[in-house]
Amino acid sequence: MGTFHTGKSELHGITVVVDTAGPEVYVGRCDDMDDERVILLDADVHRDGEGGRSKGDYLAAAARHGVWCRHRRLVLPRHRVTSVRRLGEL
Amino acid sequence: MPYSPLLVKPMREELTQIGVEELLTAEDVERWMEKKEGTALLVVNSVCGCAAGMARPGIRLALENGSGPDRTASVFAGQDLEATARARGFFPEIPPSSPSIAFFKDGELVYFLPRHRIEGRSAEDVARDLTAVFDEHRAVAAAG
Numbered sequence: 001m002g003t004f005h006t007g008k009s010e011l012h013g014i015t016v017v018v019d020t021a022g023p024e025v026y027v028g029r030c031d032d033m034d035d036e037r038v039i040l041l042d043a044d045v046h047r048d049g050e051g052g053r054s055k056g057d058y059l060a061a062a063a064r065h066g067v068w069c070r071h072r073r074l075v076l077p078r079h080r081v082t083s084v085r086r087l088g089e090l
Numbered sequence: 091m092p093y094s095p096l097l098v099k100p101m102r103e104e105l106t107q108i109g110v111e112e113l114l115t116a117e118d119v120e121r122w123m124e125k126k127e128g129t130a131l132l133v134v135n136s137v138c139g140c141a142a143g144m145a146r147p148g149i150r151l152a153l154e155n156g157s158g159p160d161r162t163a164s165v166f167a168g169q170d171l172e173a174t175a176r177a178r179g180f181f182p183e184i185p186p187s188s189p190s191i192a193f194f195k196d197g198e199l200v201y202f203l204p205r206h207r208i209e210g211r212s213a214e215d216v217a218r219d220l221t222a223v224f225d226e227h228r229a230v231a232a233a234g
């Protein structure tokens with residue numbers, strides 16, 4: 001038994017990796033997404049090379065245990081997004 | 091803001107009915123964690139059906155296999171706030187997520203299943219992961 005959500009994208013409630021053409025990669029719980037934007041809740045952002053870690057290094061750590069919430073809600077313009085993947089599938 | 095107790099009640103009962111002890115306060119968590127020896131499974135329960143809807147039946151299936159941990163307990167995220175915060179204090183290096191499942195051996199965290207490893211999977215998948223952990227640590231104990 002759980003709660004139900006209507007009118008949201010199929011990734012609603014799923015923890016996703018949102019990659020961009022730039023240095024940023026985002027991880028958070030997808031609230032909704034459409035042609036205009038991706039909305040993440042309880043999200044983190046990593047910039048390639050930040051703290052000496054590449055995007056790949058960061059995602060490997062995120063895939064293991066998840067990420068710390070640094071943003072309660074992020075709205076990402078869809079034109080900046082190159083891919084949206086489930087973190088659980090990395 | 092905590093959910094309505096009426097909404098949460100059946101989600102609590104899904105675990106308590108299979109013998110999972112419910113820890114409602116920080117003191118309950120302290121008392122439960124004081125005992126170190128053996129194996130212990132601690133569930134961070136939650137409302138959202140996106141993952142918890144598979145976590146609870148997965149836990150039930152794993153425990154029904156009869157080879158589970160010595161002790162099982164749960165806290166309810168978003169509901170029993172102090173108990174949940176105290177429980178997460180026993181694995182402070184791991185980002186909070188719910189539902190999630192922690193497995194301790196002799197008081198040491200040896201396995202953690204975060205929310206994103208439950209999302210989108212079946213109860214059988216979750217049960218398979220947990221059963222593998224139970225078996226691994228029973229085998230280690232037997233070899234020791």
